[in-house]
Amino acid sequence: MNEPENLPKQVGRYEIKRLLGAGAMGSVYLAEDPRIKRKLAIKVVKLDAIRNEADRNEFLARFQREAEVSGVLNDPGIVTIYDVGDSEVGPFLAMEFVPGKPLDSLIKSGEMGRMPLRTKLQIAAGVAAALDHAHAHGIVHRDVKPGNVMLTEEGRPKLMDFGIAKREDASLTQTGTFLGTPSYASPEQIKEGQATFRSDIFSFGVMVFEMLSGVLPFPGTSINTILYKIVNEPPLDVKPPVVGVLPERWQGIFGRVLCKDPEGRYASCAAFLRDLLDAAVDLDKNERLELMGVLKAGPGAVAPPVLQRAHDETMYVPPEKPVVRRTGLRMAGIALALAILGAGAWLLFRGNGARTVTVASVPAQAKVMKGGQDLGATPLPVPLKAGEEIVVARPGYQSQTVTFDGSSIPPVLLQPRITSEQLQTIPEGATVVMDGQTLPGQTPLSVALWDQSRKHEITFTKGDLTLPVTFLEGETPGTQAYHLVSAREAALTGEVKTVDATTPGTLRLAAEYPVRVRTEDRDLGEVAPGGRLELPPGTHRLKLANPRVFYSETRTVTLEPGQAVSLPLPGLVNLTVETYPGSGTVMINGVPTGVESDGSQPIRVVKGSHRVTIQGKSAAPQRVDLGADKYLKFKI
Known part of the structure; x- marks a missing residue:
């Protein structure tokens, strides 16, 4: 380098x-x-x-x-x-300082793909132990990814970059703010900006999926595609299967660690790794024991017993859940359990007058809620009693409240949500192409009929700056202003940077004296030397004054949302006035200074043009342009 x-x-x-x-x-x-x-x-x-x-x-x-x-x-x-x-x-x-390589470079270079399965699992086990240790101390990492794992020269992984981590007893980020890396983010981080221990476990599952298979479980060519798949689609079906891992176990294990519902995931990274080690057929007994030893049991946890398999493989079996190896008996047990549950449910609903009805909607895949509880997506069988209400909702559509009449519920027709939206960019004055059509005008631009039930493709352009943005169902620009970037940066990163268009800007007055600030409609008061004041985004005409140093000026400033601007003001110089014959009170710009024009006392004045006169004297006014200290002598 x-x-x-x-x-x-x-x-x-x-x-x-x-x-x-x-x-x-x-x-x-x-x-x-x-x-x-x-x-x-x-x-x-x-x-x-x-x-x-x-x-x-x-x-x-x-x-x-x-x-x-x-x-x-x-x-x-x-x-x-x-x-x-x-x-x-x-x-x-x-x-x-960790001599070694970041894990993402090993994946991108293909070096990870050439490693034996045991080495990959050893790396994963080390990261799992570190993450579980952080979780045990109340720390949520929130950005688990290969780029935040360093592999030492000895091959030991070290987890780093807790810069956006969150303690359970403290928060330094705004609620609802999405922090993390899109490809490894959990559904709840994307939808709600919320992260828990199970969010880290999801991200860890994505990373291990990529380490073992060489591909991401939710691939995509754009950020919006990736985020949509994470929230709505199952993990990628790896073809051909990963060598050394039982294919039928792979799907179950990664289906659980990458479950959309956080409560459906493993309770710890170690629990996930133990199942994965159990599914790895290429490991012998000693290798499996060694890797399991890397994993740390949670607080108060007792290590489960190790059982010997017929084909010399070893696995952990929790004492309260003994493993049944005969498929026929297991299926019979499941069938019996379902029969018991079904009979219990029938008796329960029969006893309280409830019946099961199928709730359908147009379009389908709408959320069904009852008493504030999310029951699932349509079409969905729901036990209801006459008079009970359910709410059917889907992003981009108006929610519908339905009351069960005791017999059936017809398909719920959801109406698109139509809103008026404002498109704003930084800088302003961009042209807008929406869904292939150029909109009249430039940003800031109003779209009177924004159909939230549709996906919208928008491209902002101003000169050499551009930004493509995709809005999925239910998404709107809201009060966000979109930062335009060069076409090259847009193509390389695909990153969309926004700021709330209502965020005030900050104006710093770079002066060595206090200044009183007035806008056209209000008095903002006196700002201390070098002080700051917040102003709404936009253009402002400011009247600035300090009569003590004979300063008065009108300035126009433009602030973008969240922008900090420094406004340099004229510096101070000394003006000394001597008149002859005789003297009087010096006046600057018609304002008495209280200083005698005998040349004995300097007057502090801002740099610039000023008019000097002597109070009560008929001498012609003296015009001075001050850029430095000046001694002014004239006849009266």
């Missing part, structure tokens, strides 16, 4: 040795702590990735959060954080 010319010599107190890697948002350097001569890795956010003070504070908060999490966790499978701070080159995080 070629060393960049602008490699910093120092970040904080740490001496930079060389560049380890760089990305769009930051760089990672090999560094040394001069106090204790310890090598470490320094992650630094690039300055051009920090658009405003809010961005800088957000990066610092994430680094601080990662450091706090590291303080809670102490595990050999988790990268240790040493320090966090700010510097001239940007916010930084000092962490344990």
Whole structure:
């Protein structure tokens, strides 16, 4: 790797040795702590990735959060954080230096595919142990992916980047904000912005699926396609099956770890790995025992007994759930259980007057809710009593409340939800192509009849900037403003960056004196030197004044949502006035200064053009353009 010319010599107190890697948002350097001569890795956010003070504070908060999490966790499978701070080159995080390779590079290069199954499972077991350790301490990682796993030179995995992690007793991110990496995100992160331990387990399942098969369980060529599949479709059926794993067990295990309902997933990463080890036919007894030893039992857990199989394989069997090996007896037991359950349900509903009716909707796959509980998607058999109500809802459609009349429920016809929406971009003035049709006007642009029951493809364009955006059923732009990017960046990343169009901008007055600020309709008060004030997005005509330094000016500023703008104001200089013969009170711009024009006392004045007169004297006004200290002498 070629060393960049602008490699910093120092970040904080740490001496930079060389560049380890760089990305769009930051760089990672090999560094040394001069106090204790310890090598470490320094992650630094690039300055051009920090658009405003809010961005800088957000990066610092994430680094601080990662450091706090590291303080809670102490595990050999988790990268240790040493320090966090700010510097001239940007916010930084000092962490344990792990010689090795990130797991995602091994997957992308094909090196992972050439590894034996035992090695892959050993890596997975190490990550599972680290994740379960974090969960046991109340930490949810929220961004489990191969890029956040380093593989040491000895082949041991180390989990890192807890920058968006969440403690169960604290929250540093807004509720409903989606954080994470799309391909590895759980359905609840995508739909609700919520993450729990089981969200991490889902992401871990995606990662292990990719490690073993070489493909993602929810592939797609666009972010929206990937997110839709994660929320609505089953995992990819791997063809041909993964060598060394029983195909019939593969589907059941990954169907459970990647279950859409968090409660349907494994309770821990270790439980998932144990089932996977049990399905791995290429492992002998000793290998399986060794890998199971890597996994950590949860608090208070007792390791289940190890049973010997006829074909010399070993598996864990929880004591309360002994394994039945005779398929015929197992199926008979299932049938008997279903019969008992069915009879019990019949007696229950018969006793309370309920009957089972099929709830259908047009279109299908609508959610059916009863008493606030989600029962499933249509068509769906539901036990109901006469007079009971259900709610049928689907994204993009108006929900319908239906009352059961005691006999049947006709198919529920759902009506599309039609709303008026505003399309907003940064910068403004973009043309809009919606579903193949160019809309009249430019952003900000109103769409009077937005059909939420349809998918919409929209492309914003302004000069060399563009952005394609896909809205699925039920999705609307709301109050979001969309950041336009170059066509190349749009094609490479596919990332859609938005900001709430109602987010106020921040105006910093770069001055060494206080300034009173008025808009056309209100007085914003006096702002301290170098102070900030928040203003709604848009163009503002501001009247700025400080009579004490003879400053008065009108400025026009334009703020984008969330943008921070610095407004430089004129500096101060000294003006000394001497008149002859005699003297009087100096007036600047018609305002008495209280200073005598005898040349003995300087007056603090803002730079610029001013009119100087002497109170009560008939001398002609003196026009001065001040750019530096000035001694003014004239006759009266």
